[in-house]
Amino acid sequence: MRCVLMALAGVALLGTPQALRRKAQRSNVSGSAEGGIYTTLGGCTCKETSACEADIGTLFKCDTCKTNNGCGTFSLLGRWDYCDYRPPTAARFIMQSSTAKLDYFWNKVIANTTRYPEFPLLSNVLSSMRTTFDNYQPEMPTGREKMIHSVGSVCKFELKISGSSPYTGLLSPGSQKGLIRLGGALDPADGLTPGLGFKLPRSGVPDGDFVMLHSLRAGDQWNFFLKNQSNHLEPVSGGATSILVAKFKEASQCPYQVGLSDLARYSQDGTEHSRPRFPFKLFMRPNSALKTGTRGETVDAVHSEIDAIPVGSTLYTVYACRNAAGDEYFPSEDLSSCGNPLLLGEVKTTSRCTTSWYGDASLHIRHQRIEEDWQLEPSYLKQGKYDANTACGARVDVRTPPEMCGAEGMMNSDA
Numbered sequence: 001m002r003c004v005l006m007a008l009a010g011v012a013l014l015g016t017p018q019a020l021r022r023k024a025q026r027s028n029v030s031g032s033a034e035g036g037i038y039t040t041l042g043g044c045t046c047k048e049t050s051a052c053e054a055d056i057g058t059l060f061k062c063d064t065c066k067t068n069n070g071c072g073t074f075s076l077l078g079r080w081d082y083c084d085y086r087p088p089t090a091a092r093f094i095m096q097s098s099t100a101k102l103d104y105f106w107n108k109v110i111a112n113t114t115r116y117p118e119f120p121l122l123s124n125v126l127s128s129m130r131t132t133f134d135n136y137q138p139e140m141p142t143g144r145e146k147m148i149h150s151v152g153s154v155c156k157f158e159l160k161i162s163g164s165s166p167y168t169g170l171l172s173p174g175s176q177k178g179l180i181r182l183g184g185a186l187d188p189a190d191g192l193t194p195g196l197g198f199k200l201p202r203s204g205v206p207d208g209d210f211v212m213l214h215s216l217r218a219g220d221q222w223n224f225f226l227k228n229q230s231n232h233l234e235p236v237s238g239g240a241t242s243i244l245v246a247k248f249k250e251a252s253q254c255p256y257q258v259g260l261s262d263l264a265r266y267s268q269d270g271t272e273h274s275r276p277r278f279p280f281k282l283f284m285r286p287n288s289a290l291k292t293g294t295r296g297e298t299v300d301a302v303h304s305e306i307d308a309i310p311v312g313s314t315l316y317t318v319y320a321c322r323n324a325a326g327d328e329y330f331p332s333e334d335l336s337s338c339g340n341p342l343l344l345g346e347v348k349t350t351s352r353c354t355t356s357w358y359g360d361a362s363l364h365i366r367h368q369r370i371e372e373d374w375q376l377e378p379s380y381l382k383q384g385k386y387d388a389n390t391a392c393g394a395r396v397d398v399r400t401p402p403e404m405c406g407a408e409g410m411m412n413s414d415a
Contacts (some may be wrong), residue, residue: 033137034092034136038079040064041406052083052141054128061250062405063128063141082406085135087206093138094206098177098268099199102156105138105179106351108358109154112179115303116360119150119187125243129251130405132367136206141364142192149195150243151299151360152183153306155353159318168273168319169264170200170208171344176268177201180315180347181359182224182306188299191219192292194227196284196316197365200263204270208263209366212284214332216241216256222293224302225286229316232257232281232331235393245393251402252369254392259368261376278373279320280380281331284336284347287314307353318344324386331391337382371401 002173008117033039038046046065054060057075063083087094093101127147133143157180163173164358169178178200185193193215200208214227216236233256238244248255264276290313292305309315325331325339335341356363374381375398381388389395 024406032260034089038065038283039084039089040072041084042067042072042081044068044079044081044213046083051143053143054126054131057209058128060126061128061130063131083141085131085137085141087136090137094136095204097203098201098270100206101138101151102177102179105199105201106156106365109126109179109356110354110361112357113354114357115151115300115355116146116357119148120145122190125415127247128405129247130402133369135364135366136402138207138364140206140364146360147247148185149181149183149197149219150187151303152181152197153303153353154179154181154356154359154363155309155315156350156351157315157347158350159345159347162343163176164342165320165344166277167264167279168275168277169267171260171264171278173319174268177350179363180364181363182315182353183360184219184224184299184302185213185216186218187220191297192224192302193217193219194224194229196229199363199365200268202266202268202270202306205272206262207366208266208268209364209368210260210263210282211258211365211367212282216244222297222302224292225288225290225315226307228332228334229284230281230332230337231260232391234330234332235391252371253394253396253402254370254388256392258374259370261373262368270365276376278377279342280323280339280377280383281320281321281328283321283335283341284316285319285335286316290315303355309349309353311349311352313349314346315349316347318347320344324380324383327385328391336349337411338368368379369401371396371398375400 009359038052044067047068050066052063052065054063064080065083067081072079159176161173181197185195195213197211202208212229212231213227213233216233235256245255260278261276264278266272292302295301295305319338319341321338322342323341325337331337353380
């Protein structure tokens with residue numbers, strides 16, 4: 001019932017002039033399917049006039065498209081199938097070197113330093129949250145908007161991980177290079193809800209992406225660098241947060257945590273680690289010398305200050321939390337909420353930061369389901385006072401992770 005009510009609310013929003021203008025803007029953002037053509041799980045090709053997007057036929061949980069040549073599932077409005085975002089669909093991009101990928105992204109980032117004009121949270125109840133986790137394309141599907149973190153600044157960075165790190169892949173000792181995107185989660189009214197997205201290109205394998213946030217609560221201050229960051233959040237409810245949590249549950253049992261094990265699976269040179277080793281949690285403490293909000297309490301003022309940060313500046317100090325700290329109810333509060341912390345290194349800029357139309361409208365930073373971490377490290381489900389059932393706000397079961405789009409019995413109509 002909740003999904004239906006959310007869908008009806010979204011339909012009403014799509015009919016507004018503002019939403020129609022936004023849709024027109026989105027149509028000018030190109031996707032990145034191989035050859036510009038999206039394919040489907042059933043081996044069909046999408047019609048050029050049909051976007052990959054969620055609709056009422058899947059209760060807005062999965063992206064589908066209209067298909068060519070009689071391929072796909074029949075409906076009164078035309079044949080359709082589930083859009084395929086798996087790694088083979090982006091093979092030509094994935095097989096490039098990490099350096100070539102980083103150059104590709106950065107050239108796109110700096111091509112247009114205009115920011116996205118708005119935070120389209122509510123209209124995106126009609127988007128598929130599963131795509132956020134399952135899309136291995138470098139960009140989001142054509143026409144899709146970021147549900148949160150709609151405006152951000154992007155910089156190149158380097159993280160030199162300590163030789164004492166016991167972890168593998170991108171968390172192993174050495175220098176890791178990539179992009180960091182800094183943006184508020186929600187449209188700020190009384191202040192920022194700062195969050196981070198990381199993209200670490202890897203040679204010949206999918207990129208290492210992860211996200212960090214302090215909290216889903218509405219912001220109450222304008223200093224982006226006041227809050228710590230973590231891949232675990234405290235359970236909250238009410239207001240716009242309830243919409244986010246409900247949408248997130250369509251893709252994962254735990255709406256407050258994202259995984260890290262994919263970071264440990266491959267190194268930046270593409271070396272695979274068959275037994276990935278990764279921490280319980282990552283924790284990042286901001287550089288206290290950095291501050292925003294001094295030029296004005298607006299989105300543009302904050303990003304002008306972020307974009308003025310000198311090259312070579314430390315943005316965050318990174319810690320691996322080797323185990324849970326107490327009940328983990330406030331996982332981002334301070335370093336005491338990082339169980340058995342290990343200093344990994346510092347995130348340092350290697351370029352100036354910049355707002356970017358591409359960064360806001362197209363760049364995809366894939367999230368990883370926390371269930372994948374639990375399957376590899378079952379001890380991360382329960383430790384001492386910590387219990388994932390409490391931290392996730394509901395009972396979880398590592399034996400039954402969420403199904404992928406196309407693997408469950410969806411409605412066979414495409415209304």
